Amino acid sequence: MVGFFIVPDGSLLQVVWQVGIGWVAAGAIVLGVLRHRPAVPALWWLIAAGVAGNAAGIGVETVLTRLQVDGGFPSWADAAYLSLYPLTAGGLMMLIRHRSPSRNWTTAVDATTLTTGIGLLAWIFMIQPAATDPSIGLLGHIVSVAYPIGDIVLLAMTVRLLLDGAGRNVALRWVLTALLCFLGGDSAWVVVNQVNFEPGPLAHKALASVFLAGYFAFAAAALHPDVRAATRPAPARPIRPGRGLLAVLTATSLIAPVLLLAETAMGQVDDALAIGIGCVALFLLVLARMSQLLTQLDVQSQKVRELAVTDELTGLPNRRAWNAELPRALERSRRDGRPLTVALLDLDHFKRFNDSYGHPAGDRLLKEAAAAWQAHLRTVDTLARYGGEEFIVMLPDATRDAAHQIIDRMRAATPLGQTFSAGVATLAPGEHSDELLARADAALYDAKRAGRDRVAVAAG
Template structure:
């Protein structure tokens, strides 16, 4: 209900701005009222939603309030004192918009980001550097070059485009970072861009010495009024409470962002070519500095992308060797580990055993309790068995309900002792059958696994819930039943 009344009141003010006489007190009243309505809506929304971004909303309210007050002070100076010359007290109010927006955006960035997103920071810096050079050439330097102005007037004239670049940098960083794109977020972003659009338009008109007519003046004023309305709408929207919450990863380096980064990176050479074509290079040093900065940023971004690629490659390699359900090494990883273990055992003259393990009646368990329960059994069994193995042992999922264990340096007796612990730790009262093969020092890894697999089937045929030792070494044959 509060949002509805706010939109009705603010929308009425925007409509009246086109109807009241241009330059009149009525127009001033409508503009200032629109700004103060937005401030009231922002404060009410911050207090109402109790979200994670209250400080950011209050910073926005301070900036918008200062900007609206600037309109009132300028009107007072002009209508009461019959003159207004910049810089003056109205500029203090107008300039308050920039720190208010910038501080609010910084607080949102910190709230919405998990850790340090260096990629988004480099991308935002690249875009800001390119656009900052553009602002220097067409707005900042022309303001500095005006020799008939006082130092304070120079400072004030430069402060406006610098503020625009600062806010644009924060907006770019916010958009390139993570977080949910809720309705309140989009309304707030649209409001900030409208403030920038209106401000840049005024700056360009002042630079080229064009005075807008009454109709254009109303339209430009309506741009700021609409920016007031949108930020107030954002604060009262039901999604405003979540605007500072982290949700989801940062956007990917897609085609749109690549085009934007390319244009920003080409800004310096394009401006240089333009000045050469015009017959006079007036900004050689800023363009050179900007070119160096942009080059370094591109190199840094490439290094980041290479590191990300290496990390992703390592992660894919790890996933390709890890069983997704149990987290154990899979058959592919086992196939690479066993030959290396045999070579180490041959070099060190140590014993080595391989055990094939198969959960008993697993299909019956699945049919009775369902496949999700079967998956939980596999996961819990893998975790329980891993906790009972020695530090040098390796357990892998071989396929289905079959697991395989590598026991370096173990003889038959030690291997049997390990398997006793595994049998006792098997969860949910389940049992397993196992085939144990002791390496004879000459056979290949495939031959060793084949002997363990044959022993496993002997254990199944013998009634399950037991371990059979491979028969290649008769003196080590054993039968094990859990105690």
């Protein structure tokens, strides 16, 4: 790079130097792939071919000029320059597909929003003027439009990689640097052309060096050991945007109306159709993003509701869910004239088990016991964790004798060689839920006093 600034401007050596830098960078990409063996080498072959082709365009243009072959615009040099876009885009598509195998629609919507806003600017200031230039033929129009479209495609992929967290990987950081170099270099030339500025030798070299830095950044990406992890799936990104991204999305969404206001202020709206389409597209993308946020809010609200009534360890209803369900069950029992029985269960010597085997073993006992007991209950029965090692069972349409048999089956199924004591109580006429539970609790203590590992039935 230093040598490029030293060699005489406009000399053949300068051209050879530029092309050499590009081809050395392409060779370094190949070397990096052979050395580190990344999971998807094809994407790096495509990037290497794009870099080599783009650098070759400098040589082709010089040869055509020195041979005084005036083929007009476009020339074979443009074909070489443009090869960077489809080849690099193909490689980046492979990279994105492997990093986002589950199709992260949140990232896709954000990337599309940013690209649409920038694309509208490119259409008004670059694509439309090139497409309507009467001084070039159809092929010239196609090639002129291909350059900004290629930049828009690379921009979309750059944004997608940034949103996917590519900056956490050093190799991908170099890829992003390379893409930003090419996008920055092309943007600088657009500004130069818009203001009709003729860069001098030093400015011309400075602009050219931005692209050379892009070649080197691609090479640095392939040579870094992190290239092996570049295609690993990216971690899931939260749907809610951060403040920085929200500010960028807001600014992007305002591009279309700001352009409309600017043209209106100048007294003539020349791009009404493009701005209108841009407004509609950005509005629909904003709606899609809002829909994603609302869907996430609904999912999170549902999870919060479930967590509020679910025991985290066993997955059973918790005490809050039980306290809400019992009055309803009592009302149904009285209305239908059917019996309702509840049973309080308490694992015997659970503290001793925890002290002997540790709390993880105690947690495993609670989970396995809950699953084993659930398998011996009827569909209409409800098993809940009442607190600590205490569980409670609601047995609709079950008499005391039937409930005793069900609880005995559960007791026999208790895992890890453990036992439990149980107190059973059947709803009495005019009895409240607190009174029913108090009788079941008293029966439980009767079972413990009688020696544990048994079922006691409350009188009444």
